[in-house]
Each structure stands twice: as C-alpha cells, then as structure tokens.
Amino acid sequence: MSETVRYEAADKPREGWVFPGGDPEGHVSYATIDSQHGRAIEKLNALGPNGEQPSNPLARFRLYDLRHTFLTRLGEANADPFSIQRIAGHASILVSQRYVHPTPERLEDAFVRLERYNYEKEEQRKAGEKKKIVAA
Numbered sequence: 090m091s092e093t094v095r096y097e098a099a100d101k102p103r104e105g106w107v108f109p110g111g112d113p114e115g116h117v118s119y120a121t122i123d124s125q126h127g128r129a130i131e132k133l134n135a136l137g138p139n140g141e142q143p144s145n146p147l148a149r150f151r152l153y154d155l156r157h158t159f160l161t162r163l164g165e166a167n168a169d170p171f172s173i174q175r176i177a178g179h180a181s182i183l184v185s186q187r188y189v190h191p192t193p194e195r196l197e198d199a200f201v202r203l204e205r206y207n208y209e210k211e212e213q214r215k216a217g218e219k220k221k222i223v224a225a
Contacts, residue, residue: 122152123152126152130150156177157188160173160176160177160185160188160189161188161189161190163176164188164189164190164191165190165192165195170182170185170186170189173185173188173189
C-alpha cells in the first residue's frame with residue numbers, strides 16, 4: 090500500500106505538513122529527515138574507486154539551504170521584511186535581514202519608487218498652495 094493511500098486511509102489530513110507520512114504524528118519527523126540527509130551526504134562525499142575526492146556539488150548541500158532559498162525568494166517576490174520575519178519565526182528583524190539579498194534591479198526600483206513618491210508629494214503640495222491662493 091502506498092504512503093498516500095495509507096495516510097488517507099488513516100483519515101489524516103494532507104494539509105499542513107511539508108512531508109506528510111504514516112507515523113503516529115502524521116508527518117515525517119525532523120530526526121528522520123536529518124538522518125536520511127546525513128546518509129546521502131556521506132555517500133556523496135565517499136571517495137571514488139581510485140581515492141579521488143568527490144566533485145559533486147550536492148556533497149556540500151545542507152537542508153538549511155532550502156530555508157535560506159525560500160526566505161530569499163520571499164524577499165525577491167517583494168514580501169516585506171516583517172512578513173519574512175514572522176514566517177521564519179525570527180525574534181528580530183535583524184536575523185531576517187541575512188536571508189534577504191536585494192538584487193541591483195530591486196535596489197534601482199526602490200529609488201524609482203522614492204522618486205515617484207517625492208514627485209507626488211510635491212504635486213500635492215503645489216495643489217494645496219493653489220487652493221490657498223484661490224480661497225484668499
């Protein structure tokens with residue numbers, strides 16, 4: 090019986106877990122994922138038949154890299170830093186900042202938005218002065 094069929098037959102919800110599974114808590118535990126990842130990395134780092142070092146870039150992969158990528162992509166998708174902080178569960182916005190890497194395009198866009206904001210504020214100020222002159 091497949092994991093999905095067994096999981097659904099046990100009347101467990103599929104929502105809410107990254108890795109739903111058949112254990113009593115309804116998901117694959119962190120310890121299981123960590124253990125399996127450790128074994129995979131050991132195999133990737135094993136020396137070749139002639140004693141050569143592995144060249145596989147996955148040999149340096151850490152599970153935490155997925156979290157970093159996820160939070161970075163949230164930032165690239167214009168999620169505000171406070172939302173990223175809440176999603177990541179960080180106590181401080183300072184911790185969240187290390188996951189957000191603004192691209193040159195995003196930095197330029199920030200200046201364009203600032204210019205637009207300043208222009209609109211100046212137009213509002215001018216419109217307010219015209220109203221004062223007309224009222225006088």
